[in-house]
Amino acid sequence: MSDTTASPSPTAPREFPCGACGARLEYSAGARQMRCPYCGSQEKIPEAAREVREHAVQTLFARRPAEGLARHRFVCQGCGAHVQGDHLSQVCQFCTAPLVTDDSADVQVPPEAVLPFTVDRGAARDALSTWTKSRWFAPNSLKRVNEAERFKSTYLPHWTFDAQTVSDYRGQRGEYYWVTETYTTQEDGKTVTKTRQVRKTRWYPARGRVSRFFDDVLVNGTTQVAPEKVDALKPWPLQQARPYAHEYLAGHEALRYDVEPEQGLDRAKQVMARTIEQDCKHDIGGDEQRVSSVSTAYSAVTGKLLLMPVWAGAYLHGGKTWQIVVNGCTGEVQGERPYSAAKITAAVLAAVLLIVLAVILYVQYGG
Template identity: 70%
Template sequence: MTENTTTPPEGPRVFPCGGCGARLEFAPGTERMLCPYCGHTDEVAAPERRIREHKVQDLFRRTPMADLVPHELVCQGCGAHLQSDQLAHNCQFCASPLVIDPASEDVVPPEAVLPFAVDRSGARGALASWTRTRWFAPNSLKKVGEAERLKSTYLPHWTFDAATASDYKGQRGEYYYVTETYTTQENGKTVTKTRQVRKTRWYPASGRVSRDFDDVLVNATTRLSPERVTALEPWDLKQARPFTHAYLAGHEALRYDMEPEEGLDRAKGIMAKQIDKDCRRDIGGDEQRVHSVSTRYSDVTGKLMLLPVWAGAYLHGGKSYQMVINGQTGEVQGERPYSAVKIAFAVLAMLAVVALLVYIYLQG
């Protein structure tokens, strides 16, 4: 299937159904577009190119996202005039899939997309399984298997590659043991005993470690909780496809609101944690201290990638709890209620076990 290129420049990309003329949507877990009305399908037209890495300087030259204004759109389904700050969503009047062409703006366009593998039914099943396995949750939570406002949304992420060389200074600690003499009271008598005490002898250490980083992932939107989105990892980025608008049809897609410069700074923070581990491994010994690290970066490249997430909320006890689901693996992260009764019983049981152990010890 080829993308419709007759749409006016201001209009969204549309994918007309060859069976009934409605709008096709990307079907998760497949490589096909599906008509939700007549069931007609077409294959997603794969771009004739590979996923490319871009020099970060080229990413930095783009217009800052904060300087852009919302898109002015005309829905091709019902003719409604809309404003949008997203790359893809559905028309609020006729539900037609709307996909913006990011190449129409001087911002960083998506280079790759990780298509949805989990469909709506699979997302509901993942939520039901998650609620059934929450410790200290009310028993009634196990009956929750449906989410409200559940939306399939592509989230923007930066990925960065870099070759690093790091010079470090620190100390290597090696254990040794000394015999100490001490006294204790046993049956009213003073008894002299000995024990082995571990100590550490420190030696200066310095050196250089090198590592090539590939696809260091940084969440590029603050629209959802960054901590919760990060908790959805890992992602199998090898399953990513070169970006094409068809994967977004029928789903939402957010634009990034973290500029690539900040994204690279955060990626370097992620790299620094691994470099610290490399330094400690290089130092060796039983313990390590790293006092300073100086890292040089070369061949730094990056790209914008869209990752699939089901986002929504579920109701329990009259309260709404937010949750997100990894659209590739079904991993669920979210808010959950706690049962005060179960927690109280657990604390009492723990105290009972401690009391029993103390009683056994005193009797012995």
């Protein structure tokens, strides 16, 4: 359901003291509630008094000064990522460069919703370990990604957009027909005349109108992680999204978006356009379709900023940074890894030695 009023701007980061020992509570992915990392006490997260809402894009585009989602704000000296968290981080999880305190003023769209972590650090490490073992000839440095400073629970910003569309199109409908062709061939030195059926296409002009309602078209809100890598983490259980609350970020980090909402809407329309073209082709019918032009009108366009959970890490090898991300809901792993020249050389030498040994044994005993 859409809402033309904006969500309240996130207030200053809240403290969540443990009722038993006074330490700071953190959101526990495994328990899906607040948990003290020292004494183990657990507290439930209060039920939200509202539902996740969609906002008219005019409201969404109206940024406001933000006081921050977490206690500390950092900026990476390497990739420029703006990260917020409760802990004093030293190293960027996206490129391993040093982090410094970010004191710059910030004006942004506040998050409307959050998809909480359900995969805890142990499960994420297991998923990463399984993925790593399946990568033959990977360098040993890959195994160090799950170290605390390199492997962090991080919320990635995403835009979601809804829209009602009506599209007028022009194109052509192709219908198959068959003709008999005569041809000659040489068989046993003789010319033989034969016939064959050849398929051809007859084209007819087509035009029409299609409509579709798009719900939660997802657009990656950061350039710190390659779009194809984030897309490969799908599917996301968007139905589990909750209204934003500071509790879900306690003990975790959040990355500020660098894809502005206007850019996000443009990208969402590109995604919609691909579906609309398929709708046009289906409407044209026939055996083949050509779409020459599509004019789309958008109405009831709404959107929101949604925080999505990943375990993110990076490592250096050969002077290059390699990223690994794990879906914080499903455990799906996506990443990059180079090939270890030393391991490949050792494997080749071992194979050569085995071949030489086999030849020697054959000559001595089998010849």
